[in-house]
Amino acid sequence: MSGIASDGSARAGAIRFRSLTLGYDRHPAVHHLDGAVAAGDLLAVVGPNGAGKSTLLKGIVGEVRPLDGTVEAESRSGTIAYLPQAAEIDRSFPLSVLDLVAMGLWRPLGAWRSLARQRARLLDALAMVGLTGFEDRPIGTLSGGQFQRALFARLIVQDARIILLDEPFTGIDERTTADLIALIRGWHREGRTVVAALHDLAQVRAHFPSTLVLARRPIAWGPTREVLTPPVLARALRLSEAWDEAAAICRHEGHHEGHHEAHHEAPTPGIAAAEPHDHGHDHAHHDHQGHGHAHARHGAVS
Numbered sequence: 001m002s003g004i005a006s007d008g009s010a011r012a013g014a015i016r017f018r019s020l021t022l023g024y025d026r027h028p029a030v031h032h033l034d035g036a037v038a039a040g041d042l043l044a045v046v047g048p049n050g051a052g053k054s055t056l057l058k059g060i061v062g063e064v065r066p067l068d069g070t071v072e073a074e075s076r077s078g079t080i081a082y083l084p085q086a087a088e089i090d091r092s093f094p095l096s097v098l099d100l101v102a103m104g105l106w107r108p109l110g111a112w113r114s115l116a117r118q119r120a121r122l123l124d125a126l127a128m129v130g131l132t133g134f135e136d137r138p139i140g141t142l143s144g145g146q147f148q149r150a151l152f153a154r155l156i157v158q159d160a161r162i163i164l165l166d167e168p169f170t171g172i173d174e175r176t177t178a179d180l181i182a183l184i185r186g187w188h189r190e191g192r193t194v195v196a197a198l199h200d201l202a203q204v205r206a207h208f209p210s211t212l213v214l215a216r217r218p219i220a221w222g223p224t225r226e227v228l229t230p231p232v233l234a235r236a237l238r239l240s241e242a243w244d245e246a247a248a249i250c251r252h253e254g255h256h257e258g259h260h261e262a263h264h265e266a267p268t269p270g271i272a273a274a275e276p277h278d279h280g281h282d283h284a285h286h287d288h289q290g291h292g293h294a295h296a297r298h299g300a301v302s
């Protein structure tokens with residue numbers, strides 16, 4: 001099952017990008033992304049610093065609005081669980097571990113209506129991340145690894161179909177990382193869609209069947225062993241370094257704004273390369289159906 005309905009809309013658990021451009025103050029950070037994450041995929045998003053990985057996750061969850069194109073995921077209301085980068089989370093808030101995890105109970109009137117059942121569910125989640133006994137600890141007193149475990153417990157109780165993780169293991173000890181990877185693999189077995197921005201390529205190779213290599217725009221997308229090759233990674237780095245930070249949004253119609261080296265790169269042969277949409281900058285050949293855009297192989301799932 002691809003997760004994409006016959007009308008092209010995203011089915012439960014799938015995420016569909018159509019010529020998606022995301023950015024800040026009209027400066028694109030992710031440029032013309034086409035394709036789909038199939039329901040149930042376990043996808044790593046890799047790329048150099050500033051490649052747009054966090055921005056892409058924020059675009060999926062709705063925190064950053066598209067400058068152009070669309071992103072369609074199952075639902076924005078509660079069915080997407082999102083773990084931001086650690087640096088974005090305020091730990092000084094006076095909250096107990098149990099309170100933090102309880103924030104994941106987004107369906108208070110649903111299956112976990114009774115307080116006793118809610119509490120049992122929270123305790124189960126804490127047990128799954130190895131934090132039994134930590135319920136009343138203020139979150140400010142936890143170690144980095146313990147705090148990350150608590151955040152994973154919150155993801156567990158969210159019970160979401162789509163789970164987005166932004167560098168979940170950065171600065172986290174090996175033991176915790178191994179435990180959290182086991183949880184992620186469990187989510188994959190359960191058929192949830194997991195998308196994680198990661199820097200450790202060995203981790204990606206070992207645990208993530210699919211990878212999207214991003215350098216502001218998609219460089220390659222497909223089975224990890226096919227896309228995580230030295231030429232692809234070198235190209236991602238080159239394109240990222242060549243990116244013009246001040247580039248304005250490159251629109252389908254209108255004049256040619258935002259020209260930069262990325263648009264002139266030739267395809268890397270033999271990979272599921274997502275090609276630049278505007279070789280020669282001939283915008284007249286493009287339209288809003290995405291004609292003229294090469295699609296990542298993975299993105300062509302149907």
Ligand SMILES: Nc1ncnc2c1ncn2[C@@H]1O[C@H](COP(=O)(O)OP(=O)(O)OP(=O)(O)O)[C@@H](O)[C@H]1O
Pocket residue numbers: 024029047048049050051052053054055056197245
């Ligand atoms: N709130 C913001 N306002 C303006 N520009 C931003 C904002 N957040 C990110 N950017 C810019 O968007 C680009 C992409 O950043 P993003 O954080 O998505 O990259 P990343 O691939 O996650 O990087 P890293 O691996 O360093 O975390 C960068 O040039 C960054 O400076």
